[in-house]
Amino acid sequence: QVQLQESGPGLVKPSGTLSLTCDVSGGSISTSNWWTWVRQAPGKGPEWIGEIYHSGSTHHNPSLKSRVTMSVDRSKNQFSLNLTSVTAADTAVYYCARVAVGSGGDYDYWGQGTLVTVSS
Amino acid sequence: DIQMTQSPSSLSASVGDRVTITCRASQSITGYLNWYQQKPGRAPKLLIYGGNSLQGGVPSRFGGAGSGTTFSLTISGLQLEDFATYYCQQSYSAPYTFGQGTTLEIK
Numbered sequence: 001q002v003q004l005q006e007s008g009p010g011l012v013k014p015s016g017t018l019s020l021t022c023d024v025s026g027g028s029i030s031t032s033n034w035w036t037w038v039r040q041a042p043g044k045g046p047e048w049i050g051e052i053y054h055s056g057s058t059h060h061n062p063s064l065k066s067r068v069t070m071s072v073d074r075s076k077n078q079f080s081l082n083l084t085s086v087t088a089a090d091t092a093v094y095y096c097a098r099v100a101v102g103s104g105g106d107y108d109y110w111g112q113g114t115l116v117t118v119s120s
Numbered sequence: 121d122i123q124m125t126q127s128p129s130s131l132s133a134s135v136g137d138r139v140t141i142t143c144r145a146s147q148s149i150t151g152y153l154n155w156y157q158q159k160p161g162r163a164p165k166l167l168i169y170g171g172n173s174l175q176g177g178v179p180s181r182f183g184g185a186g187s188g189t190t191f192s193l194t195i196s197g198l199q200l201e202d203f204a205t206y207y208c209q210q211s212y213s214a215p216y217t218f219g220q221g222t223t224l225e226i227k
Contacts, residue, residue, distance in 0.1 A: 045207055046164060048216040061215040063121075095163055105211025106154040106169035113163050116165075 002027040004096050004111035007111040011119050012090075013077060018083040022096030022111060031076045032053040034099040036107060038068070047092075052079050083111045086118045122146050122210050126219035132227040137198045141222045143191045143208035152212035153191045155184055158221075159204045167195065169204075200226075 008020035022035070029035065037049040050060030052070040060068045069082040083090060092114050097107040133139050143153065153173040156164035166175045168184035172190060179186035180203075183194045195202055203226050208219040 032207075045218045045220045046209070047218070048214075059214055063215065100166075100169065103173065104152050104154075105208070105216065106166055106175075107156075107164070107167075108166050108175065110163035110165070111163045 002109045003014045004098065004109055006094060006095075006096050006114040008114060008116070010115055010117060012077060012086050013120050014087055016086055016118075018081070018086050018090060018094075018116055018118075020094055020096075020114065021079045022080070023076075023078045024098075026075070029072060029079065029099060030074050032101045035072070035079050036097050036099050038095045038097060038107070039055060039090075040095070040113075041089075044092075044097075049081065049083075049094075053076050072075055082117040088118050090116070091118045106110070121215055122149060122217055123219050124210055124212055124219040126208055127223050129185060129212075129220065130223045130225060132193045132223075132225045133161075133198055134227045135198055135200060138194065138196045139224065141199060141206055141208075141224075142192045143193070143219050144190045145210055146190075148165055148188045149212035151187050152210055154209045154211060155188065155193045156207045156209065157204050158207065159162075164207060164223070168178075195224075199226075 003025045005023045036051040038047045072079040074119045093113040095113045096111045098109040100108040153171045155168040158164045172184045205223045
């Protein structure tokens, strides 16, 4: 059973950088799956941030412009998200998830989520 | 970006009822539509992928239908544990977008 676990600071100052890591257990990150980040602001629907493959290839949401950087560490079986120049609008629960293979891009395994608050 | 619009935004129903939630895409997404269930403080849980395929372990009272721009999620014989918020998501074209959600409440 694949499990994902997000970790990182719960509080980030405005204009700072949000950094999160997703640890994958119960399976290798170096499979045919893509791995994704999704966030959900309080009371809102989920928002796709981006996705990464174990080779390091990435796609991200253009709405976040060039603020997003994603990376993968195959030796640690984890992937990471950096979001720069954060504002209060970036306050949300951040989830990492696995993109299923062969079924059309759905997210079959999710982390529990971590709340990140942007505040001084 | 493809806009996903769910209706209704909220729905009251009783245990045993049959309910249907609709999701409309702003352009054709063929069959690349997924449904998730979310309970307070929890991550979304995949119910249906590819418009009508039931994810493993999900009860058969959940069913998905549709293609192109109009999709539906039907729950037949509501159980207490089904009262939650439901989201549709298109995985046809990045950025992958979600609907605003439908909250299913106990009547």
